[in-house]
Amino acid sequence: MPLRSSARLLAWLFALLLAGCASQGPRPTGMDSPIADLSSIDSVQQRLDIARQLLAQERTEDAEVALSVIQFDQLSIAEQTDYAELRAELALQRNDGQEALNWLVGDTAYLYDGLPMQRQIDLRLKRAEAYELVGEYLAAARERIFLAPQLDGDVAQNNRDRIWSALQRVPEEQLRTLIAAESSPDLTGWLELALITRENVDDVRQQLLAITNWINTHRNHPAAQNLPGDLALLRELANRQPQNIAVLVPLSGPLEKAGRAIRSGLLAAWYEARTNGRETPAITFFDTALNDDVYNVYKQAVFEGADLVIGPLDKNRVQRLQSQAALTVPVLALNYGDDRQSAPENFYQFGLAPEDEAIQVADQAWQEGNRRAMVLAPNSDWGRKVSDAFIQRWERQGGRITSRSLFTQPDQYLYTVKRALNIDDSEQRERNIARLTERDVVFEPRRRQDIDLIFMVAFPPQARQLKPILNYQYATAIPVMGTSHLYAGTLNRERDEDLNGVQFVEMPWKLHQSELENSVEQAFNEEFSGYETLIALGVDAYQLHPRLVQLQRFPTARVYGETGILRLDPSRRIHRELTWATITEGVAQASNGPLPSTEPRF
Structure with a gap:
């Protein structure tokens, strides 16, 4: 040199x-x-x-x-x-x-x-x-x-x-497919072990028995000699399962239907476990609408022998329990309190936060190579909250927001979309040219070219109008992604054809008709139209209750629920990862992710 x-x-x-x-x-x-x-x-x-x-x-x-x-x-x-x-x-x-x-x-x-x-x-x-x-x-x-x-x-x-950790995120269908096709003993063993964790989710003892049998048949497998930590914990968990659960939900008053939907989901999961011969706790329901101070209801439940409390549902009551210096019995709240406020060590929070969905969309869109996003959302507190979650995640990753447009009434949708795409500026240029030349001008408006992705926050009636407007305004080629709120959850080809091509995240409960979902419809003679997600919340509350300590000790542990893949953060808040779906010919088609096409190279 x-x-x-x-x-x-x-x-x-x-x-x-x-x-x-x-x-x-x-x-x-x-x-x-x-x-x-x-x-x-x-x-x-x-x-x-x-x-x-x-x-x-x-x-x-x-x-x-x-x-x-x-x-x-x-x-x-x-x-x-x-x-x-x-x-x-x-x-x-x-x-x-x-x-x-x-x-x-x-x-x-x-x-x-x-x-x-x-x-x-x-x-x-x-x-x-x-x-x-x-x-x-x-x-x-x-x-x-x-x-x-x-x-x-x-x-x-x-x-x-x-x-x-990676296998915890692989869809069950892929695990089963690979187990049937794979020849590598090490890989097959890992896949079988991962599949065990998807079964008997609400029965720790049955899962422990299945893992013991797996170890006996895979004695030389690396995982048998060094079991993943969250599975090694199962023996301890099996000996400390709740025997008496108190559920604090509104069963009368303005939130009665929401409370009854949660109760139906929770009882359906309990009945299924009991029918399949699993150990089940005693469950007692308390109507929170009958007492303004939910802490008094909590103390009554504990006095009557509860060793776990599920609920309450509404945010104010959740914050009331969150504000306690200590709780003698663990609580799995069915909503989120104030994230700026500390909570007792045995206070867990689980809800259907739309922010989780917005963050998941931002992460996926980023990994697909998009860098410039346009945001469409309702002009409401809720619309701003969801779009803010997307924008904050997007910008933190280095992405750019080209515009955020908030829509109001349907008769303003066209104007909102035109302005977001700069079509109105293009049309103004046409008018200026025509005025200057005093001639009819053959002109096709052009949208702005700096958009890789459109993030759409909308409910079904709004989304079914906005997507055709986007297509008509020269944005057909731009991918549109959204949260679960744009999908009604029921088959309606004629109306949902307007959403063709839209990608969104959705809870498994609304994409796959399960036996448990059928049992809810048969067992409870109640109409829960519009409350289906709360039924799924009740199901998952029951699925989660034996796993809270496991999720807390091992951040990579997951529970596969009806509302999504569930994990616990250090603040003891449950987060959901939903299933990706695409509207094709008016039907929501779930995506299980790509299978690897080749062997890894070495």
Whole structure:
């Protein structure tokens, strides 16, 4: 290396390290940053080394600048390999799984053939992480399972934890399909173990028995020798299940129908468990509408022997229990209190928060490569709350909101959409040209071109009008995504054809007619039209009650419920991950996610 270049590189790296010590966050790339002197570095390898140092400090913006001045097609094979790996690492630090996969399994994948074993291991770990980011959890698990024999120590344990975490997110249908087709004993064993966790969700003892049988038939399997922590906890949980549950819901007054819907779902799950020979607790219902102070109802339930309380439902009563310094018996509230207020350690919150859905849509849209989003939402507190959740998540990931338009009355929908797409500006230009030329002008309005995605927050009557307007206003090619609220939940081809192509998240209860759902209709002679989601909430409250401690101790643990895949955050709030669906020919078609098409490369 020439002396001058060596001196420049040493000075560059010294400034780089000083900058890294001075600040933990990304630095600006202005003239006062050492990145501005990169053009003076002659050697490509030096530039790659600088980018590697920047990524080690998680200075993604500076690393992007360092890599952007390098011409990939002018590099040697070794330099291209380094460059591709650095690009993948940069994408992972930006949580852009698809971009990482483009460099790890795309046209550049051949570069990694023949690399030293440790470097191939590092690349496969990156590939697994990228698959996790894009939601291809089965592909991620396969990568890690085939890689596992090469690992040891803490890295091996972390890899096992990530295998289990990924398999918790794989749809049950995919697990069953792969078990029937797979020949690898290790992979098949993992899949069978994951499938056990989907069965007997509300009966810890039955699940523990199934896991014991699995261990006896898979004694040499890695998971049998080191059982995932949330499963190892089952023996302890089996000995401390609630025997008497008190349910605090309104059974009279303005919220009577909501309370009865929850009661019907909870009892349907209880009856199903009892019919199948599972252990079931005693359940007592308390009408919260009869007492203004829900804490008094709680104390009465505890006095009568309750060792778990489910409810209350309305937010004010939830906040009343949340405000207590301590609770003698755990509570699973059926709504969310004030997230700015602390809560007792045994106070859990579970509801149907639309913000979870908006965040899930934002994450999926980002991983699909969209970066510029237009938002359509009702001009209401609820519409602003849901759209705000999407916008905050979107911008936190680095996305841009091109516009947010709030609609009101149906006769204003066309104007709202035109303004959001800048069609009104285009039409004004037409009028100006016609006025200046004093001639009839052949003119086709043009929408704005800086929109990758439309996030639509709407209820079915609104969505069925907005989507055709979007199509008519030249936005047919723009993907439209939304929350579950745009789908009515019942088959109506004629009306829902207007929603063709719309992608949305929905709870499994409304996409798949289950035996439990049929039993609700048969067992309870009550009309719950419009309250179906609360029936599912009641079902999942029963499914959750034996699992609260498990979810609290192991953040990667999941419960597959009727309202979605359920997890618990550190504040003991339950979050839902819903199923993706698309309207096709007027019918909501659930998506189970892609199956991996090839074996992982090594």
